[in-house]
Amino acid sequence: MSEFLRPLDELHLRHSSKWRRFSPDVLPMHVAEMDYEIAPQIKGLLIDFVQRSDLGYLGPIPEVAEAFVGFATRHWNWTPDPKQIRIATDVSVGAVEVMRRLTTPGERVLINSPVYSAFYGWIREVGCEVADVPLVPDLETWRLDIPGIEAAFASGVKFYLFCSPHNPMGRVHDRTELEAIADLALKYGVTVISDEIHAPLTYADQVFTPWLAVSDAARETGIVVTAASKSFNLAGLKASIIITQSATMASRLSVVPPDLHWRSSLLGGFAMAEAFSNCDDWLAQAVAANRAGRDLLTRLMSELLPEVPYWVAQGGYLAWLDVSSLGLGENPANRILEEKRISLVPGVDHGPEYGQYVRINFATSLESIERTVAAIASYR
Numbered sequence: 001m002s003e004f005l006r007p008l009d010e011l012h013l014r015h016s017s018k019w020r021r022f023s024p025d026v027l028p029m030h031v032a033e034m035d036y037e038i039a040p041q042i043k044g045l046l047i048d049f050v051q052r053s054d055l056g057y058l059g060p061i062p063e064v065a066e067a068f069v070g071f072a073t074r075h076w077n078w079t080p081d082p083k084q085i086r087i088a089t090d091v092s093v094g095a096v097e098v099m100r101r102l103t104t105p106g107e108r109v110l111i112n113s114p115v116y117s118a119f120y121g122w123i124r125e126v127g128c129e130v131a132d133v134p135l136v137p138d139l140e141t142w143r144l145d146i147p148g149i150e151a152a153f154a155s156g157v158k159f160y161l162f163c164s165p166h167n168p169m170g171r172v173h174d175r176t177e178l179e180a181i182a183d184l185a186l187k188y189g190v191t192v193i194s195d196e197i198h199a200p201l202t203y204a205d206q207v208f209t210p211w212l213a214v215s216d217a218a219r220e221t222g223i224v225v226t227a228a229s230k231s232f233n234l235a236g237l238k239a240s241i242i243i244t245q246s247a248t249m250a251s252r253l254s255v256v257p258p259d260l261h262w263r264s265s266l267l268g269g270f271a272m273a274e275a276f277s278n279c280d281d282w283l284a285q286a287v288a289a290n291r292a293g294r295d296l297l298t299r300l301m302s303e304l305l306p307e308v309p310y311w312v313a314q315g316g317y318l319a320w321l322d323v324s325s326l327g328l329g330e331n332p333a334n335r336i337l338e339e340k341r342i343s344l345v346p347g348v349d350h351g352p353e354y355g356q357y358v359r360i361n362f363a364t365s366l367e368s369i370e371r372t373v374a375a376i377a378s379y380r
Contacts, residue, residue, distance in 0.1 A: 004036055004285060005365055011035055016236060022187035022343050029372050030343045031221070032318060034233050036289065039282035042232065045274050049267055058239075058266045061087065063152040067276035068241060074280070075200065078213035084244045086253075087261040090235075090358060091197050092118055094225040094242045094260070095161065098193055099126045101255045103159055110152050110160040111350030112144060114320065117197070123161065131157050135169065141311050142169050142320075143353070144177050146184075154304055155186035155349045160185065162194045164211060165202060168320045168350055168359040170294075170313025173368040175214065182211075182218035191252075192222045197240075200231035202315035203291055221245045225252065228275035229268075229281060239268025286363075291318040293362035296369050304377040317363035324356035326379045333358045340375040 007372050012024050018031035037043075049055065061148075088094030091201045099109065101129045105127030111119050113134045123130050130369035133149050135142035149160075160181075165172045194211035202208040211222045227240035275283075294313055301310045309322040323332045333346035336358070347357025360370055 004289065006035070006037065008365065008368070014046075017288065020257055022337070025341050027368055027371060029361050029364065029368065030345045030359070032230065032361055033235060034183040034286060034317060035365065035368075036233060036286055036363065038233050039203075039275065039279040041278050041282075042234070042274050043273050045271060046267060049270070054266075056266060057262060058087070058264050058269050061269045061273065063277075064239075064241060065275035067273040068243075071200075071276040072210065076208060076210055076213060078210050080212065080243055083247055084250050086242050087241045087264045088225070088242050089238050089260065089264045090229065091195060091225045091240045091262075092122060092226050094240050095193055095195060096122050096125055098223055098225070098242065098253065098258055099123070099128065099159065102191060102252065103128050107151075107159065108157045110149070110157045110190075112149075112163065112166070114142075114168055114347065114354050114357065115163050115350055117349040118346075119161055119163070126129075128159070130153075134351070134353075135166070135171075137309075137311070139177065141171050141314070142166075142171060142179070143171075146177065146180050149181060150184050150188075153184055153190050155182070157216060158190055160189075160190055160192045162192055162211070164194050164196055165198045165208065165315045166344070167198060168314070168318045169311060170198075170316045170318055170320075172202050172208050172314040175207070175209045178209055178211065178214045178218065180217050182221060185274045186217040190221060192218070194222055194224045195247055196224055196226040197230045198316045199226065200228075201287055201290060201317065203287065206314045208315065212243060220248060221247060224228075228272040231286070232271075232275040234268065234271050234275065237268030237270045237271050238265040240264075241272075275319055290363050292367065293364065293369055294319070296366050297360070297362050297373065298371040301369065305380070307380075317361055319360045319362055321358050321360065321376075322356060323358055323376065326376070328356075330355060330378060332356060336375065340378075342372050342375050344372075 018028045065085040108131035109128045110122045110131045120240045206232045224243040229235040346358035347354035
């Protein structure tokens with residue numbers, strides 16, 4: 001076993017939700033975190049901070065903006081304005097605080113189901129209502145419904161919580177789609193909050209376009225929330241960024257309290273700066289490992305479960321399966337957990353109409369992927 005991916009018995013000693021939610025006899029394939037060792041540069045930084053008892057409150061940290069600007073320039077040919085990058089505790093806190101300050105209770109916030117389960121909770125937390133324009137499935141992926149989005153905007157929806165790249169589909173949205181939505185957002189006065197936390201994990205044969213790099217219309221309408229937590233496995237360190245790239249939007253965000261910065265983690269902030277500055281090699285290794293897992297999953301689905309619709313991810317490490325043909329009852333994920341001792345994310349977590357779907361995390365060992373597919377295939 002390589003030093004990059006630890007043996008399963010060692011992983012079970014970890015303290016995160018992924019490894020403590022269920023009993024040790026359960027193989028966890030649910031929570032969106034990778035089973036990889038963190039980058040040695042980040043590990044060294046954290047050890048150094050602890051050894052020097054440097055664990056106080058987070059103060060000024062220009063390193064984060066500088067690091068992210070460099071990362072975005074290298075990877076996406078996009079140069080954000082460092083003065084319009086601010087710290088938040090994590091992406092969920094950033095998105096919620098932005099919506100809390102800009103929305104009015106009772107307003108509708110657009111999403112595209114099936115989507116990250118927390119989106120529903122964020123919208124409810126600020127007293128708003130969900131307006132859903134579902135993605136449209138085809139043989140290759142699930143795509144944005146541009147006419148449906150325009151109809152929602154025309155009906156009075158003024159906020160759009162956008163998942164880019166998309167969780168759980170692993171979809172990297174086309175630039176042409178993004179340009180069309182940006183034009184519509186400008187036309188109808190819609191604010192787009194783009195969650196781009198999965199973006200660094202895009203595969204090399206795909207092109208990720210940050211919302212704020214799409215067009216002038218996107219910059220006038222958009223706010224990006226992102227972090228190093230998903231791509232560099234740092235969720236427990238609690239630090240993220242909120243980004244704008246227009247004077248208008250920066251002014252609107254002036255109502256977000258400055259305490260959002262101080263509520264973030266010292267370790268998380270400096271680890272995020274280190275990740276975006278000096279860990280490209282580790283990231284490339286993680287993306288390669290994810291792609292190997294995805295390719296194995298794709299082959300196994302074709303060989304063992306050809307009747308189960310499955311869409312190949314364009315980035316990240318999540319897979320979306322329609323298991324309706326297997327007759328697993330109302331809650332397939334729960335049945336698989338009880339009978340096969342493998343935990344998957346129930347489809348209903350991503351939208352109430354997706355009860356016959358499950359989400360799999362394939363950022364793990366090839367053996368765990370094989371065990372999972374074989375377990376599902378045993379129901380044929």
